[in-house]
Every structure is written in C-alpha cells, then in structure tokens.
Amino acid sequence: MSTVAVAWDDRGLVPVVVQDRLTGEVRMVAWANQAALRHTEETRQATFWSRSRGELWVKGATSGHTMAVQEILVDCDGDTLLYLVDPAGPSCHTGTPSCFFRPLHDGEARASRAPFLSTLTEEITARRHATSAKSYVKSLLEGGAEKIGAKVREEADEFVRAVAGETDERVSSEGADLLFHTLVGLESRGLDVRSVLEVLAKRFGTSGHVEKASREKP
Numbered sequence: 270m271s272t273v274a275v276a277w278d279d280r281g282l283v284p285v286v287v288q289d290r291l292t293g294e295v296r297m298v299a300w301a302n303q304a305a306l307r308h309t310e311e312t313r314q315a316t317f318w319s320r321s322r323g324e325l326w327v328k329g330a331t332s333g334h335t336m337a338v339q340e341i342l343v344d345c346d347g348d349t350l351l352y353l354v355d356p357a358g359p360s361c362h363t364g365t366p367s368c369f370f371r372p373l374h375d376g377e378a379r380a381s382r383a384p385f386l387s388t389l390t391e392e393i394t395a396r397r398h399a400t401s402a403k404s405y406v407k408s409l410l411e412g413g414a415e416k417i418g419a420k421v422r423e424e425a426d427e428f429v430r431a432v433a434g435e436t437d438e439r440v441s442s443e444g445a446d447l448l449f450h451t452l453v454g455l456e457s458r459g460l461d462v463r464s465v466l467e468v469l470a471k472r473f474g475t476s477g478h479v480e481k482a483s484r485e486k487p
C-alpha cells in the first residue's frame with residue numbers, strides 16, 4: 270500500500286476539512302500536524318493541532334461532541350486533508366451542527382448552508398414545534414402513525430403508478446411526495462434522514478476503516 274505525500278506547510282501543518290460521510294455536510298475546518306494525523310489514524314477520533322493553545326486537540330474531548338473518522342482523503346496537490354466522519358452531536362462550539370452557518374452577505378438564502386435533505390429535515394422538525402395552527406406537517410404529526418401511514422401509503426401508490434406509466438415529471442413529483450412523507454414518519458419517531466443513510470451505507474458495504482493517509486517520516 271503506497272502512501273500519498275502530505276505537503277505540510279512551513280509550520281508543519283495542513284488544513285483539514287471535516288465532512289459528514291453520510292449527509293455530505295461540511296462540518297468544520299481545522300489544522301493538523303503529523304502528530305494530530307497519527308493520533309487520528311490510531312484512535313479514529315478526529316484530532317487536530319490547536320494553533321491558539323499550541324497543543325493536540327481531540328475534537329469533543331471536553332464537550333463529548335466527538336467525530337469518528339471513517340476515512341481520510343488527501344487533495345490533488347497534497348496540501349489539504351479531508352476527514353469523512355460520523356459526528357456525535359454538533360460540531361461547532363456555538364452549538365450548531367456545522368461551523369458554516371453564516372452567509373457572507375446578509376439576506377442570502379438560508380437553505381443553501383447545509384445539504385438540502387438535512388435542511389429539509391430541520392424544517393420538518395421546526396414545523397413540529399411551530400406555534401401557528403396552520404402547519405400541514407404539524408397536523409400530520411399530531412395525527413400520529415395512523416394519519417402519517419395513510420398518507421405514505423397513498424403517496425407510495427401514486428409513485429408506483431407514475432413509475433408504471435406516467436411522465437418523468439410525474440415520477441419525480443410523486444417520488445418527492447413519498448420521500449417527504451417518509452421524512453415526516455421518521456420525525457414522528459424522533460429520527461432523521463441520517464439514520465436511514467446510515468443503514469443504506471452499511472448495506473452497500475462502505476468499509477468504514479481509516480485509510481492510512483500518511484506514514485511518511487518528517
């Protein structure tokens with residue numbers, strides 16, 4: 270097994286982008302030196318070099334919001350790493366899932382900050398707790414498994430009819446309805462789309478072990 274050379278900068282560091290391996294959400298960016306990378310590979314816990322404290326920093330060591338590293342990638346010219354992780358809890362110290370929640374310019378579309386399915390899941394959760402009486406999602410959730418179940422069956426039926434003989438637009442539209450109501454069903458049980466992606470990833474054989482991204486000597 271050959272190892273890709275990491276192009277450490279003149280401080281012996283490289284930036285590390287951290288991405289949720291299932292949702293694709295970019296969680297944070299931090300720095301690693303060789304010791305941080307080695308520690309990450311050995312423990313599978315995302316570890317960085319804190320430039321402000323001048324010490325190794327195991328993400329979540331104090332907050333409990335750790336990141337289990339499943340794979341490490343190196344970019345084309347070797348000067349940036351990508352950790353693909355399963356995050357436990359929010360990744361930002363502000364309590365948000367990702368550090369990237371601020372649009373550069375005020376008034377930019379809020380929905381663009383996270384992968385769309387994650388944003389949609391958050392929106393469904395938010396509507397559950399909405400105070401306005403007129404939320405469709407809220408009424409479904411209040412109707413419980415029976416009401417949601419009836420809707421999922423109806424949408425599944427419309428979807429398979431579309432697949433069998435309707436236009437591509439109809440298939441996409443009914444697929445969207447089915448997926449949306451499936452998300453509502455998950456929400457009714459306090460689950461999110463990530464739990465489903467996790468099952469799919471397991472079934473389709475992601476190896477889930479840390480690649481040996483760097484074994485070079487200083």
Ligand SMILES: [Zn+2]
Pocket residue numbers: 297360361362363367368
């Ligand atoms: Zn942050």
